[in-house]
Amino acid sequence: MPELPEVETIRLGLEKYLIGCTIEGIDVRLPKIFHGNTKDIECAKVKQVRRFGKALVLDLDNDFSIAAHIKLTGQFIYQGPNSPNPPNTPNNLIGGELPNKWTHVIFHLDKGATLFYNDIRQFGWIRIMPTREVENLPFINELGPEPIRLANARSGQAVLTLGLFKKILQVKKTKIKPLLMDQKIIGGVGNIYANDALLLAKINPARPANSLSLAEQSKLYKAVMTVLKRGLKYGGATEINFVNALGESGRYQEHFLAYGRENQPCPLCGSEIKKIRLAGRGTYFCPICQK
DNA sequence: CTTGGTTCCTGCGTGC
DNA sequence: TGCACGCAGGAACCAA
Numbered sequence: 001m002p003e004l005p006e007v008e009t010i011r012l013g014l015e016k017y018l019i020g021c022t023i024e025g026i027d028v029r030l031p032k033i034f035h036g037n038t039k040d041i042e043c044a045k046v047k048q049v050r051r052f053g054k055a056l057v058l059d060l061d062n063d064f065s066i067a068a069h070i071k072l073t074g075q076f077i078y079q080g081p082n083s084p085n086p087p088n089t090p091n092n093l094i095g096g097e098l099p100n101k102w103t104h105v106i107f108h109l110d111k112g113a114t115l116f117y118n119d120i121r122q123f124g125w126i127r128i129m130p131t132r133e134v135e136n137l138p139f140i141n142e143l144g145p146e147p148i149r150l151a152n153a154r155s156g157q158a159v160l161t162l163g164l165f166k167k168i169l170q171v172k173k174t175k176i177k178p179l180l181m182d183q184k185i186i187g188g189v190g191n192i193y194a195n196d197a198l199l200l201a202k203i204n205p206a207r208p209a210n211s212l213s214l215a216e217q218s219k220l221y222k223a224v225m226t227v228l229k230r231g232l233k234y235g236g237a238t239e240i241n242f243v244n245a246l247g248e249s250g251r252y253q254e255h256f257l258a259y260g261r262e263n264q265p266c267p268l269c270g271s272e273i274k275k276i277r278l279a280g281r282g283t284y285f286c287p288i289c290q291k
Numbered sequence: 292c293t294t295g296g297t298t299c300c301t302g303c304g305t306g307c
Numbered sequence: 308t309g310c311a312c313g314c315a316g317g318a319a320c321c322a323a
Contacts, residue, residue: 001316054317071317073301102301121300123317139318174293183318190317240302240316280295282315 001072004148004188005231006242006250007054010076013245014115015049017078018058022046022110030104033119036128040064052140052157053187065131068117069139073102073240074124077247080113084246098247120241139183146187147224148232160186165221169209176212177205178279180224189224192237192252192259195284197223199258199268204290205283230255258284 002010022045026038044060051057056076058066070076077098098116099106105117105126117126127137135141145158158164168186172179179185180194189197198205201223203216212220236242236250239260243249253260257267262275266286276283 069317072315119300120302121316123299178294181317280316 001190001192001239002070002074002236002242003054003190003193003231004146005193005228005252006236007051007056007070007188008232009236009244009250010070011049011051011056014056014058014076014078017080017083017113017245018046018049018109018115020045021080021113023060023107024110025108027106027108028104029099029106030122033104033122033124034126034128038128040128041066052135053143053146053183054190055137055139055143057134059131059134063131065129065134066126067129067134067137067140068126069124070119071121071123071125073120075116075118075241075243075247076245077116077118077243078113078245079116079247080109081111082113142184143187144183144185147189148228162218162221166214166217169212169217169220172209174209175205175279176203176207176209176220177283178281179209181281189228191281192239192256193224193227193231195259196227196257199266199284199286199290200226202268202289205278205285227257258286260284 022043023041025042028034028038041060041064044062044064047059047061049056049058055067055069079098100118102118102120103116104119107115109115145160145164147160177194177198180189180197181191197220201216201220203212203220231237231252234250234252234255235244237252238249239253258273261273261284263272266273266289268289269286271286271288273284274287
């Protein structure tokens with residue numbers, strides 16, 4: 001499931017290949033996930049690519065933007081003359097011929113390039129809107145501070161400093177894991193990185209946030225940073241069907257600490273990772289390290 | 292303020 | 308081999 005590192009990985013790719021491209025035409029094959037008027041972006045050129053938490057925004061040179069949230073299974077894949085050969089893996093969910101049955105929007109670019117939007121579960125959305133209104137989108141407007149200051153983040157956007165993190169934890173009695181994943185509290189952290197950060201910090205996912213000691217608060221803050229940076233370094237985690245802007249898989253799934261590792265050895269102590277349900281979400285933890 | 296349930300959707304694992 | 312069934316999950320929304 002794409003989180004901050006995965007979406008940032010996509011953003012980096014889109015930035016590399018899309019800036020300067022002109023959108024010549026748009027095929028919307030699944031109208032329900034596409035909001036706004038295609039006419040507003042025809043003939044416009046991509047100026048910059050921003051990310052707000054797990055949301056992506058393509059800003060165009062006509063003061064319109066394409067805002068998108070890929071949710072669980074969305075993919076933005078670029079194919080063009082200046083990109084490497086597209087991957088053609090055996091798994092038809094990743095790579096292979098495009099468009100495919102999950103391709104819902106096709107952006108035809110100049111020089112014969114194409115941007116495909118695929119989404120198996122159709123939870124994601126794309127919205128065309130004036131650039132100045134992007135930050136009024138509820139998801140972006142109400143997004144909490146982001147752990148990592150990355151290029152092209154919202155200008156003036158709050159950064160999650162250690163001090164701010166501590167303040168948040170001290171006033172919240174919510175269980176720490178769902179708190180980490182609450183986009184209105186902290187921007188960009190989802191299930192994978194919440195699980196891994198909590199194991200790295202040796203904190204039980206069900207602990208009330210305000211029960212953490214000062215030392216634990218610092219440790220968790222560092223752990224969140226560490227796992228997010230690690231995720232980015234490995235090009236994201238391909239858990240379901242995440243791919244980058246060229247259709248390539250990530251490799252962070254080879255480095256999961258807790259997430260998805262039920263009955264496998266804890267990387268810290270060797271005992272078995274257990275899976276429980278917490279606030280409706282699959283939760284992986286080490287009963288020995290995270291008491 | 293907070294938590295919990297439901298909804299969207301489809302691929303996949305399970306059991307027979 | 309094939310079919311029915313139920314589950315997972317980001318975030319909006321509603322209810323208590």
